[in-house]
Amino acid sequence: MKRIGMLICAVLSAGSLVYANAVRTVGSGTGFFIFWVLLAVCFMLLLAAIRLDWFSKLPKRLRAVCVVCVCTFVAAFLGIEGCILNTFHAEAPPNLDYIVVLGAQVRKNGPSKVLKYRLEEARAYMKQNPDTICILSGGKGKNEPVAEAVGMSNYMVANGIDPARLKLETKSLTTAENLSNSRHLMEMDATVGIVTNNFHVFRAVQTAKRYGLRDAVGIAAPSSKKYLLNNMVREFFAEIKFLFSTLGH
Known part of the structure; x- marks a missing residue:
């Protein structure tokens, strides 16, 4: 199970770097590709955490705080993305001024x-x-x-x-x-x-x-x-x- 988790993190990290390069080369005028680079770093840190079993070594209260923070972020992300998707096919009535x-x-x-x-x-x-x-x-x-x-x-x-x-x-x-x-x-x-x-x-x-x-x-x-x-x-x-x-x- 530990190896599977590490493999997933490695794949996601590599994928994030590849996607970062794709976003950068399109020349959209924004620097958001940096997000994907940082995400790749986060996945590598998570890989290290799994390998060295860092999470289990944290105090219980700190572990609980980490879990709450992650769950809150995921809930907020899914909620906002749901709202965005809800307007994905928005159409206007005819004869607007x-x-x-x-x-x-x-x-x-x-x-x-x-x-x-x-x-x-x-x-x-x-x-x-x-x-x-x-x-x-x-x-x-x-x-x-x-x-x-x-x-x-x-x-x-x-x-x-x-x-x-x-x-x-x-x-x-x-x-x-x-x-x-x-x-x-x-x-x-x-x-x-x-x-x-x-x-x-x-x-x-x-x-x-x-x-x-x-x-x-x-x-x-x-x-x-x-x-x-x-x-x-x-x-x-x-x-x-x-x-x-x-x-x-």
């Missing part, structure tokens, strides 16, 4: 794959609802040639969307800023849908409601299956951060 496309990385050759998913979802909705106005929200990051909103607008116009139906918000650098700034580009009583990737819908709608878009609905765009695990785990920590930030409101 506005849809807001949340920005993501723009490269020299155009929107990243993640952003293209969002733009294609927005384009499909606009074709079905010809009176809906689209707000493209996103500023210019350090590793981007233009503001995300500008890159998105270029893509939408090149793919048949009337520029008159587009509004650009070019200052925001976070989801909170996306939604706070976009709110000022629409009427107070406007109906609005938030277009983002499926793993991001749950937190995006929560954020929209915090900033006054109380009737906002999510519109889920697809995402890359290869990096879905990374995105889901990252969203867990982002949601924890969001929940703690609400304590000050």
Whole structure:
């Protein structure tokens, strides 16, 4: 049994390192690949703990605290991931006044794959609802040639969307800023849908409601299956951060 546990830890550690490299090389503009490196280190420490029987050598109270902490973390993780999955296929009602496309990385050759998913979802909705106005929200990051909103607008116009139906918000650098700034580009009583990737819908709608878009609905765009695990785990920590930030409101 001990050998099986050690083997599992070794495999998970190696797998985490391989996945970390895959996430890093995709060049998504985030440093979250470091999480997978740290996870690999944790699995190696767990392997050592199993081999040297560290856990049984701990005082009973400390062991109990460790078990409670692990169980609490697992429960929180499963609960939040369940909420994220619940909005994975979110669809908006027809004839919304506005849809807001949340920005993501723009490269020299155009929107990243993640952003293209969002733009294609927005384009499909606009074709079905010809009176809906689209707000493209996103500023210019350090590793981007233009503001995300500008890159998105270029893509939408090149793919048949009337520029008159587009509004650009070019200052925001976070989801909170996306939604706070976009709110000022629409009427107070406007109906609005938030277009983002499926793993991001749950937190995006929560954020929209915090900033006054109380009737906002999510519109889920697809995402890359290869990096879905990374995105889901990252969203867990982002949601924890969001929940703690609400304590000050």
